[in-house]
Amino acid sequence: MTSSIVVEASRTPGVGAGSAGGRFIRHPWVGFVLRRLGGLVLSFVVLTVVTFLIVPLIPGDPAVIAAGDGASPAQVASVRAELGLDLPVLTQFVNYVSGVLRLDMGNSFVSGESVSTLIFTRFPFTAEIALLAIVLVLLLSVPLGMIVAILTRGGRNKWLDNIFNFLTSLIYSVPQYVVATLLVVVFAVTLRWFPAAGATTLSSLVLPTAALMLGPVCVISRIVRRETAVVLNKDYIRTARGWRLGALRTNLRYVLPNLVTTTLTLSGLILAAQLGGAVVIETVFAWPGLGQGIVNAILQRDYPVIRGIILILGLLATLIITMVDLILAIIDPRNLGGTSSDV
Amino acid sequence: MKQNSQSTADNVARRGGRIVPLAAAVAVIAVATGCTTGGTGSAPAAAGQVSTDTIRTVVNADPTSFAPVEVRNADDYTFNRFLFSTLVRRDENNKIVSDLASKWDITPTQGTFTIRDGATCSDGTPITASVVAESLKVFASPDSKSSFRTLVLGDGPATVTADDAASTVTVKLAQPWTDLLQGMSLHATGIVCPAGLKDPKALTAGDVPGAFSGPYTLTKKQHGVSYTFTLREDYKTWPAYESKIEGTPAKTIEASVNANASAVSNELLTGTRDIANIRGKDTSRFDGNKDFTTQVIPQGSLYIMFNERPGHPFTDAALRKAVAQALDAKAFNQAASGGLGEIYSSFAHPGVPCSSKDTGMLIKPDPSAAAKTLAGVKIRMVGAQVFGPNGAANTYVAEALRAAGADIELRNVDLATWSTDLTQNIDSWDVTVMGGINAGGTMYGALSPVIGTPVEKGGLNWGGLENQPVLDIVAKAMTQTDDTQRCTTYKDAQKIMIQEAHVVPLSSLPSQVTIRSGFAMHTFNGQPDESTMRITK
Numbered sequence: 001m002t003s004s005i006v007v008e009a010s011r012t013p014g015v016g017a018g019s020a021g022g023r024f025i026r027h028p029w030v031g032f033v034l035r036r037l038g039g040l041v042l043s044f045v046v047l048t049v050v051t052f053l054i055v056p057l058i059p060g061d062p063a064v065i066a067a068g069d070g071a072s073p074a075q076v077a078s079v080r081a082e083l084g085l086d087l088p089v090l091t092q093f094v095n096y097v098s099g100v101l102r103l104d105m106g107n108s109f110v111s112g113e114s115v116s117t118l119i120f121t122r123f124p125f126t127a128e129i130a131l132l133a134i135v136l137v138l139l140l141s142v143p144l145g146m147i148v149a150i151l152t153r154g155g156r157n158k159w160l161d162n163i164f165n166f167l168t169s170l171i172y173s174v175p176q177y178v179v180a181t182l183l184v185v186v187f188a189v190t191l192r193w194f195p196a197a198g199a200t201t202l203s204s205l206v207l208p209t210a211a212l213m214l215g216p217v218c219v220i221s222r223i224v225r226r227e228t229a230v231v232l233n234k235d236y237i238r239t240a241r242g243w244r245l246g247a248l249r250t251n252l253r254y255v256l257p258n259l260v261t262t263t264l265t266l267s268g269l270i271l272a273a274q275l276g277g278a279v280v281i282e283t284v285f286a287w288p289g290l291g292q293g294i295v296n297a298i299l300q301r302d303y304p305v306i307r308g309i310i311l312i313l314g315l316l317a318t319l320i321i322t323m324v325d326l327i328l329a330i331i332d333p334r335n336l337g338g339t340s341s342d343v
Numbered sequence: 344m345k346q347n348s349q350s351t352a353d354n355v356a357r358r359g360g361r362i363v364p365l366a367a368a369v370a371v372i373a374v375a376t377g378c379t380t381g382g383t384g385s386a387p388a389a390a391g392q393v394s395t396d397t398i399r400t401v402v403n404a405d406p407t408s409f410a411p412v413e414v415r416n417a418d419d420y421t422f423n424r425f426l427f428s429t430l431v432r433r434d435e436n437n438k439i440v441s442d443l444a445s446k447w448d449i450t451p452t453q454g455t456f457t458i459r460d461g462a463t464c465s466d467g468t469p470i471t472a473s474v475v476a477e478s479l480k481v482f483a484s485p486d487s488k489s490s491f492r493t494l495v496l497g498d499g500p501a502t503v504t505a506d507d508a509a510s511t512v513t514v515k516l517a518q519p520w521t522d523l524l525q526g527m528s529l530h531a532t533g534i535v536c537p538a539g540l541k542d543p544k545a546l547t548a549g550d551v552p553g554a555f556s557g558p559y560t561l562t563k564k565q566h567g568v569s570y571t572f573t574l575r576e577d578y579k580t581w582p583a584y585e586s587k588i589e590g591t592p593a594k595t596i597e598a599s600v601n602a603n604a605s606a607v608s609n610e611l612l613t614g615t616r617d618i619a620n621i622r623g624k625d626t627s628r629f630d631g632n633k634d635f636t637t638q639v640i641p642q643g644s645l646y647i648m649f650n651e652r653p654g655h656p657f658t659d660a661a662l663r664k665a666v667a668q669a670l671d672a673k674a675f676n677q678a679a680s681g682g683l684g685e686i687y688s689s690f691a692h693p694g695v696p697c698s699s700k701d702t703g704m705l706i707k708p709d710p711s712a713a714a715k716t717l718a719g720v721k722i723r724m725v726g727a728q729v730f731g732p733n734g735a736a737n738t739y740v741a742e743a744l745r746a747a748g749a750d751i752e753l754r755n756v757d758l759a760t761w762s763t764d765l766t767q768n769i770d771s772w773d774v775t776v777m778g779g780i781n782a783g784g785t786m787y788g789a790l791s792p793v794i795g796t797p798v799e800k801g802g803l804n805w806g807g808l809e810n811q812p813v814l815d816i817v818a819k820a821m822t823q824t825d826d827t828q829r830c831t832t833y834k835d836a837q838k839i840m841i842q843e844a845h846v847v848p849l850s851s852l853p854s855q856v857t858i859r860s861g862f863a864m865h866t867f868n869g870q871p872d873e874s875t876m877r878i879t880k
Contacts, residue, residue, distance in 0.1 A: 059756065059759075059760040059763070060757070060759030060760040060762075060763045061759075061763040061766075061767050062759075064759070064762050064763050064766055064767065065759045065762070065763075066407075066415075067415070067490070068407070068414075068415025068416060068490055069415065069416070069490065069762075069780055069782070070490040070491070070494075070782075070791070070803060071415075071490045072490065072493075072798075072801060072802065072803060073766070073798050073799070073800075073801050073802075074801055075488065075490060076766070078488075110405070110407050111405050111406070111407055111408075111566070112407075112408070112547060112548065113548070113566060117566070118566055118567070121565065121566050121567060121568070122566075122567055125568075184606075184609055188609060188613055189609055189612055189613060192613055192614075195610075195613065195615055196606065196609030196610050196612075196613045196615065197601060197603070197606035197607070197609055197610050197615075198599055198601065198606075198610065198615065199568065200615070283603055284603070284605075284606065285606065286599075286600075286601040286602075286603050286606040286607075286610075288565075288567040288568040288600065292567065293567055296404060296405075296567075296602065299757065299758070299759065300404075300759065301759050
């Protein structure tokens with residue numbers, strides 16, 4: 001397949017196998033970037049179509065909700081027309097897609113405000129706890145997993161291994177909303193160290209971020225511990241020790257880098273999941289982010305807001321995963337999908 | 344393999360500088376954090392510790408509109424009370440007192456209101472008779488967006504005229520409607536100043552600083568987060584309540600958006616909120632807590648409503664009465680609110696003028712008699728999950744009817760689906776637990792979901808039976824300006840509705856106004872009036 005492409009390309013003036021253009025096209029990075037861009041475009045198309053189609057499947061008439069208690073049928077009909085819900089589905093779809101392409105996701109059925117504005121208002125709240133959580137997860141779980149692996153290498157300190165396994169399993173097995181509630185009860189209601197809800201001060205960040213990060217810290221530290229144990233048994237580590245390199249230098253120079261691929265891949269997936277998983281945390285802590293926004297929008301059948309938030313969250317998740325792929329490819333060109341000799 | 348791994352290890356190790364972007368990311372997040380959370384970094388206030396000029400309260404959701412004619416839910420009403428004055432207000436025992444109108448003259452078909460001196464808009468414009476009339480014309484228009492128009496003015500056209508020389512506004516009605524005076528106390532009739540009327544779209548968004556006639560202006564809004572209201576320094580025309588309103592109005596009211604009752608309760612208990620209206624099991628967290636005063640109020644009344652359209656089982660009065668016999672209001676109240684609510688003897692809550700307190704009207708529980716009639720009857724019930732934890736109130740009703748031998752199918756759904764089924768999918772249900780909010784607080788408001796033109800014909804009646812005898816009684820009551828006479832007439836309407844089992848009164852839908860020590864807010868006739876929020880120390 002590759003050779004036929006090369007042959008066809010060589011028939012085109014200026015793009016032959018020996019030309020600079022040909023070398024550009026065959027460069028692994030070009031194919032990699034094109035594949036990722038194609039994936040992004042495909043995700044966008046699928047998300048756009050799916051968000052349009054699934055939202056009206058939620059039972060309940062948005063016009064009835066938007067018109068409010070005690071509205072007459074005439075008022076409901078008027079609201080339905082105002083919202084464009086009386087238009088044929090195909091027309092609604094065309095209007096939706098053309099709006100999305102113009103970065104206009106319409107106005108909220110409930111408040112009349114622009115969906116873009118609502119998302120713009122809420123997104124920073126979700127982003128800050130999700131990003132803060134993932135950074136802290138990396139800062140805590142990688143050293144923790146490595147230290148436990150090093151201290152328990154070769155069956156030493158079995159007690160530490162048992163405690164580590166027990167605690168990480170226990171914490172991870174507790175549902176996130178229970179963890180969140182416990183944090184509120186202990187650190188907000190009882191000790192009063194941090195606010196129980198809302199986003200009013202810097203200290204408001206502590207409990208939601210803690211609730212978001214505890215589970216991932218347990219998972220990633222266990223994986224890092226396992227990966228570290230494997231790396232520690234590799235010949236090159238034994239060689240490094242044979243050269244009498246210090247433990248710190250050996251671990252930082254030769255063990256840590258070999259954990260990066262796994263850790264980054266997992267972290268990317270977890271960060272993407274955090275964006276959606278923030279729904280529970282934002283509800284418990286009344287954190288005014290996208291998660292709380294989509295819950296309210298669903299309860300109020302606010303179609304444009306539901307669609308806008310799902311679309312943005314979906315695209316962000318895709319972007320994050322793409323960025324992780326990109327970083328992994330920079331770190332290790334074998335991830336480009338070709339062979340390293342192509343580079 | 345060994346070489347590859349080591350080579351990779353070396354490559355990555357050489358790029359050790361990547362720790363730097365990580366540190367940078369932490370710094371960026373820290374900056375971003377400051378952007379969204381305000382960044383004072385202060386610890387929460389201890390319980391009981393209050394600021395001297397701010398009240399921190401909570402609403403469930405963002406307002407749907409700041410325009411009085413577009414108010415639709417309880418949170419809209421709250422904000423409306425901060426921003427707009429009405430002609431009159433309802434004091435305790437439904438006594439009508441002065442707000443923008445200093446006096447009034449009411450006949451069954453007309454109301455003349457004298458506008459008090461000295462009232463001004465938030466941009467300094469004097470509130471004259473013409474200003475009031477122009478605002479009320481929007482409310483009274485046949486194209487009015489207000490779902491309260493019929494409650495205030497009746498179905499027919501209404502004309503509003505102003506006499507600036509006499510400082511009077513006259514509202515003429517096409518039919519007798521003595522609810523007019525009480526209707527002019529409703530938030531939906533709030534007076535919008537000329538600046539707001541000029542730009543309805545901006546008014547809806549709350550973006551017209553000069554639109555407000557009430558004590559506060561909207562000075563900051565952050566959708567989904569909070570809304571800040573600032574007391575107008577030039578506002579002197581407070582409502583003339585006879586009830587004593589203690590304390591000082593807050594210079595600033597900060598209302599955060601939080602629909603989670605547990606989180607709101609946590610905020611109250613940890614000193615970050617001062618006043619909140621909470622529902623559900625969290626209300627018990629304040630039992631015996633001396634730092635708070637609590638008052639249980641009815642958000643509405645819960646009663647059984649039947650689909651009385653032809654072809655449905657409950658066109659049969661015997662079946663309806665059997666349902667009433669199968670239910671025990673006390674057990675229902677326990678399921679709906681853990682016993683926090685109040686058992687009702689009418690479908691209108693006790694704060695509604697003329698609401699019956701006569702328990703003798705009620706059909707007595709008699710499960711064995713109910714079983715004789717209901718055995719084998721197929722019933723489709725739809726219930727809203729908001730009534731009791733996960734719709735426990737509906738579950739109780741369904742199980743009581745099942746115990747009486749009925750073949751019942753219950754769908755417990757969210758509020759949006761429930762209201763859609765009752766108003767759009769009218770043949771999909773036979774019986775439901777109705778939560779009558781009756782924000783207008785009138786007997787007609789309590790009756791309108793169960794009498795008059797059905798929704799499928801353009802009316803407000805969800806039950807489907809027009810019920811002409813009751814409509815005739817309402818028409819008679821609307822010609823009566825004497826309160827005692829009206830109440831006697833309305834008692835006849837309630838007797839028909841309850842004894843013919845068109846409705847089965849059960850209990851209140853309770854919520855708890857919870858107020859930190861050092862603050863106050865009044866409730867009149869079971870309804871909180873947010874404009875009476877005060878700082879008392």
